[in-house]
Amino acid sequence: MTGIKRRTVIAGLGVLAAAPFAPAIAQKRYDDGASDSEIKIGNIMPYSGNASAYGNIGRTHEAVAKMVNEAGGINGRKINFITYDDGYSPPKAVEMVRKLVEEDKVLLVFNPLGTPSNTAIQRYLNTRKVPQLFVATGASKWGNPRQFPWTIGWQPDYVTEGAIYAKHILATKPDAKIGVLMQNDDYGKDYFNGFKQGLGTANERKIVQLSTYEVTDPTVDSQMIQLKNSGADVFFNITTPKFAAQAIRKAAEIAWKPVHYLNNVSSSFGTVFGPAGIPASQDIVTALYRKDINDPQWRGAADVTAFLAFMAKYMPNANLKDDVHNYGYCCSHTLLQTLRQAGDNLTRENVMKEAANLKNFEAPLLLPGIKINTSPTDFYPIQAVRLARVKGESFELFGEVLSNESV
Structure with a gap:
């Protein structure tokens, strides 16, 4: 086209x-x-x-x-x-x-x-x-x-979303060893900077591995192996849909089972969780601001x-x-x-x-x-999300509505 x-x-x-x-x-x-x-x-x-x-x-x-x-x-x-x-x-x-x-x-x-x-x-x-x-x-x-x-x-915005994930990790797994997969461009860096802000300087040492990829790369398989070998037990996945699906699928193949956080821009059953495998996608945590139209509650x-x-x-x-x-x-x-x-x-x-x-x-x-x-003076139209995890073939919302003021 x-x-x-x-x-x-x-x-x-x-x-x-x-x-x-x-x-x-x-x-x-x-x-x-x-x-x-x-x-x-x-x-x-x-x-x-x-x-x-x-x-x-x-x-x-x-x-x-x-x-x-x-x-x-x-x-x-x-x-x-x-x-x-x-x-x-x-x-x-x-x-x-x-x-x-x-x-x-x-x-x-x-x-x-x-x-x-x-x-x-x-x-x-x-x-x-x-x-x-x-x-x-x-x-x-x-x-x-x-x-x-x-x-x-x-x-x-990605900075706020990244900070929300970091705050949740600190609250639920304070001894976390964090691995990050990041697309190596402004998009990936914005998420990662927000994530580090949410952790705070004293907790940045919890990041034990940062692996990056280029949008032109064929796969992220080698990065996923690197992340598993780092000993990380929490995974922040900053990827676009093609690479998000690859990362989820590869984690399952190598039996790496960290607590998995996935950026909202790849929170799709059609282009990510389905191709990666629904069983492999269970319990992935993401931030939502729109309804999952396949969720029975709506x-x-x-x-x-x-x-x-x-x-x-x-x-x-x-x-x-x-x-x-x-x-x-x-x-x-x-x-x-x-x-x-x-x-x-x-x-x-x-x-x-x-x-x-x-x-x-x-x-x-x-x-x-x-x-x-x-x-x-405010050019951010939507500044609130809710955390959710993949359950079956839809999302399970949890917690309250979180805004930029929450982080």
């Missing part, structure tokens, strides 16, 4: 999740990518390469597009969604984003995926004053409105029912155990709320203003007690 433009004209995103919005009468204002009839939204995703499992996020955005195309529009406007493959390659990300801005003339770039890719495009988009909206990465750098006022995060919840109906109609062949569909659906509705609030003032400046003015927004599929809030 590399280099191939994919377009979907859609209307009325988010109709299932929100009542019709009637903007106040005001003078209409537009920048590139907006008009009386259309809003152009740009996106990049790794539809190919070692991170291609995340491509289903973009496909879900497109499926949402098809759904809302039948619903009538956001404030009467259709959305023209344009997505390109960047292969999880920063140079390709820059190329594709420049194409979106300079040739396609999109109003904004929505949910571009990956810390390396977003890092590569951040300065360009901020220089051009194009919103880099709700990026698909939890790196802490996306919440810096003073330096990068056109970039805003979405999911819980059966009958209105947002889950709506999501399942959406999937059945618009993505009937998709794997419901692949959590990235859930992610894409939830994030799309955050964009929709922002556009509804923007009304007829569809300038890039006003879109950013509204993205930074979300108040207790309950996007579909968020866990109870977790809401989206932003302000001109």
Whole structure:
């Protein structure tokens, strides 16, 4: 799919999740990518390469597009969604984003995926004053409105999540010997830095082995053997889905059974636990902020029912155990709320203003007690999680809702 433009004209995103919005009468204002009839939204995703499992996020955005195309529009406007493959390659990300801005003339770039890719495009988009909206990465750098006022995060940041795991380890296994597997890039380092902050300087010595891998590596088998041989009895697994599945499977093969913590970005039954083997995945601990739609406790919840109906109609062949569909659906509705609030003032400046003015927004599929809030000085929309462990083919939640103030 590399280099191939994919377009979907859609209307009325988010109709299932929100009542019709009637903007106040005001003078209409537009920048590139907006008009009386259309809003152009740009996106990049790794539809190919070692991170291609995340491509289903973009496909879900497109499926949402098809759904809302039948619903009538956001404030009467259709959305023209344009997505390109960047292969999880920063140079390709820059190329594709420049194409979106300079040739396609999109109003904004929505949910571009990956810390390396977003890092590569951040300065360009901020220089051009194009919103880099709700990026698909939890790196802490996306919440810096003073330096990068056109970039805003979405999911819980990696530093906070890493710190939460560290605090839990200290509370439940104070004599832990910790092994860490880390993707060797900004994404991995952000998680690891948060983890070390959570441990505190005095406890960093509990880390007996740090093993890294490159996203271009074929496997992490040798790193897993190294980690087992270190004597570690706690494992913090900072990996993207392909490598997360490999690590879980290899741990089972070599009979290494540490207390296993896995970063949220790989907490998928469809792309990680299933391929790794459900038996090998039992009791892995992760942090969740969205509902597992396969968990019986959410059966009958209105947002889950709506999501399942959406999937059945618009993505009937998709794997419901692949959590990235859930992610894409939830994030799309955050964009929709922002556009509804923007009304007829569809300038890039006003879109950013509204993205930074979300108040207790309950996007579909968020866990109870977790809401989206932003302000001109707070560019971290979601700052709360709950810990959960793999039990059978779903998650068992435990503990209270934990926020950035908790760590």
